[in-house]
Amino acid sequence: MLAEAVDPVGVLVRLFTLGDPVPAVAAGAALPTLGVDRAVGLGLLQRCGSGQVRACVDLQPxxxxxxxxxxxxxxxxxxxxxxxxxxxxxxxxxxxxxxxxxxxxxxxxxxxxxxxxxxxxxxxxxxxxxxxxxxxxxxxxxxxxxxxxxxxxxxxxxxxxxxxxxxxxxxxxxxxxxxxxxxxxxxxxxxxxxxxxxxxxxxxxxxxxxxxxxxxxxxxxxxxxxxxxxxxxxxxxxxxxxxxxxxxxxxxxxxxxxxxxxxxxxxxxxxxxxxxxxxxxxxxxxxxxxxxxxxxxxxxxxxxxxxxxxxxxxxxxxxxxxxxxxxxxxxxxxxxxxxxxxxxxxxxxAWRDVLAAGLTGHDSLGRVGALTDLDALLDTRPVLAAGVVERRELDPGQPDPRTVHLVDTRRRGRVVEASTALAGLVGACDGELSVGQVVAALATLLEDDEAALRARLLPAVRDLVAEGLLVLPGQG
Structure with a gap:
């Protein structure tokens, strides 16, 4: 039973978690570097008679x-x-x-x-x-x-x-x-x-x-x-x-x-x-x-x-x-x-990664002027951040997906639902083509109006940069 444990882990649990007195010899074996005398001198332990010691404070790894x-x-x-x-x-x-x-x-x-x-x-x-x-x-x-x-x-x-x-x-x-x-x-x-x-x-x-x-x-x-x-x-x-x-x-x-x-x-x-x-x-x-x-x-x-x-x-x-x-x-x-x-x-x-990526994304959007003018993104050549994957859900036998999601697997599993056009744009983000060039190509491929497609996609691109899923040149 734990109340009678003499192994080092059991002794430490009895001392610092349960607050029980334990034999000084057992405490010394559980604290071989510190030792009982030094622990008492530091105020971590106190002697309580019958060769036993009791914890004065909690000491946890x-x-x-x-x-x-x-x-x-x-x-x-x-x-x-x-x-x-x-x-x-x-x-x-x-x-x-x-x-x-x-x-x-x-x-x-x-x-x-x-x-x-x-x-x-x-x-x-x-x-x-x-x-x-x-x-x-x-x-x-x-x-x-x-x-x-x-x-x-x-x-x-x-x-x-x-x-x-x-x-x-x-x-x-x-x-x-x-x-x-x-x-x-x-x-x-x-x-x-x-x-x-x-x-x-x-x-x-x-x-x-x-x-x-x-x-x-x-x-x-x-x-x-x-x-x-x-x-x-x-x-x-x-x-x-x-x-x-x-x-x-x-x-x-x-x-x-x-x-x-x-x-x-x-x-x-x-x-x-x-x-x-x-x-x-x-x-x-x-x-x-x-x-x-x-x-x-x-x-x-x-x-x-x-x-x-x-x-x-x-x-x-x-x-x-x-x-x-x-x-x-x-x-x-x-x-x-x-x-x-x-x-x-x-x-x-780890929220630290999310917050750091968000602050960096905000800075990079400001650097290219995209916080005040979305059209500034058209000349940028973003790249997909490492660890971001695309997940598609299809009905059996159907060629087109019902839903497309971009998932940031590096941190908290951030999930962004993406339209076909946005998924296509993100898939082309390898640093070679500008956003404007990709939008023009998608408009032709999807038989969509280029200006209307640009108006739909640029806010989404800005948000992906702000969340760290897309990285602009020069962004850490």
Whole structure:
């Protein structure tokens, strides 16, 4: 049985997952490099009599295998709910690797070696570990001194150079700018009522979704030109203000502030992807249970507080998603990117690839003037991106397909339904012929009006470039 396990894996599970005391000898065998004495000295373990030790903190392995290669680390955080023996977690609890952590990891476009990166709301330091893979210079902040301490321990355990500072949002880095800003914010919408616990790891102490608003508006000032900020957030979808209007208003506020601060020299690109939209009642239930197991009366009181809070503001749903901001020099040919996408129906892979391809596609369309004049695409010679395939569905015995889809197999399986003409155009995109030449040939082949066909195809070509399925010459 696990409760009696003495093999290294079983001992580590008993220590750090179940919170059980184990023989010091067994702990030493499970931690041969660190050793019991050093683990006790670091505060990871404590002696508890009868030759046994108990975990003071959670120490979990964390690994990733992706296009950057293989990496593995140890993450130090507070003991989890199971090790606590049930009940409600302390409000200063510091999480280890959670679902939100891995969601953000999948979205962050990797920095380049030597770039300066900031991890806001670092918690136990998970995002900083992933950022460290490409060799940037790292700064991490958190409003919680306890979380800052855990981030320092996590970095030290893994040999990562990390400048950890304590402060809310950007308070600890006044006037500083970075090439990358990532933030796993304490974004949970929580009722501001004294009897509802405010967990530091998930609650910023602000009303509604104001922490996301503040992050979006304040982040551009801390980006270098060309820099990216990426963070997770919740936002309210209200009866009198849909989420696109609400978040869109914040976007324009942030863009206006940046334009004023730089006298129009820099602009802000914004891409918001809504991944989930939760019913208020289900949202409340999820976050009440997230903090442990409160008593029935306590849970019912918190539940009523959540629903009353939502009702006061007319909240019909709560959105969750990824916000990507980019600060760059203004260019008349490349208007600022504004995308607020609802992608709940899509099962994503690595969102970082999707976002990076979209930003690159936007730039390349601007470079050839196609963002302001679709006809500029006629002289381009796009090529089909690697990994994009065509799938056809035919009725048995029929020569013509019922449907044609272009599928990007590299990332999240992006599927675009294509007309016969668009499929023909994409099939000819090998860099030899211009779009104008292909459209002319298709018009003759399909016995279609060339001007009408051009009007139908050019918007589709622009969208395929913007999504990264077609690549323009010079586009990465």
């Amino acid at each position: 964390h690994a990733v295998v992706d296009d950057l290669g293989e990496s593995s680390w140890w993450v130090c955080s507070d003991l989890g709910e199971l090790a606590h023996g049930g009940g409600v977690l302390p409000t200063e609890h510091v999480l280890g690797v959670g679902t939100a952590s891995t969601t953000l990891v999948e979205a962050v476009v990797p920095p380049v070696a030597g770039q300066r990166c900031l991890d806001v709301g670092a918690g136990s330091g998970v995002q900083s570990l992933h950022l460290s893979r490409t060799g940037p210079r790292l700064v991490a902040t958190d409003v919680s001194g306890r979380a800052s301490a855990f981030a320092r321990v996590t970095a030290a355990l893994n040999g990562v150079a990390l400048d950890v500072r304590t402060g809310s949002l950007f308070d600890a880095v006044p006037g500083e700018r970075f090439d990358r800003v990532v933030a796993n914010l304490p974004f949970v919408v929580t009722p501001r009522r004294a009897d509802v616990p405010t967990y530091t790891y998930r609650d910023a102490g602000l009303a509604g979704d104001d922490v996301v608003h503040r992050m979006l508006v304040s982040a551009p000032a801390h980006l270098r030109s060309g820099g990216l900020a990426q963070f997770l957030g919740n936002w309210e979808d209200r009866a009198d203000e849909p989420w696109t209007d609400r978040v869109g208003g914040w976007v324009e506020e942030a863009a206006a502030a940046l334009a004023e601060a730089t006298d129009g020299a820099d602009v802000l690109d914004v891409w918001v992807v809504q991944r989930e939209l939760a019913d208020p009642a289900l949202y409340a239930e999820a976050w009440i249970s997230d903090g442990g197991r409160p008593g029935r009366e306590e849970a019912e009181s918190w539940y009523r507080a959540w629903l009353d809070d939502f009702a006061d503001r007319g909240v019909e749903a709560v959105g969750f998603g990824i916000v990507t901001l980019r600060r760059r020099p203004a260019d008349p040919a490349t208007p600022p990117l504004r995308r607020l996408d609802d992608e709940r129906a899509v099962i994503p892979g």
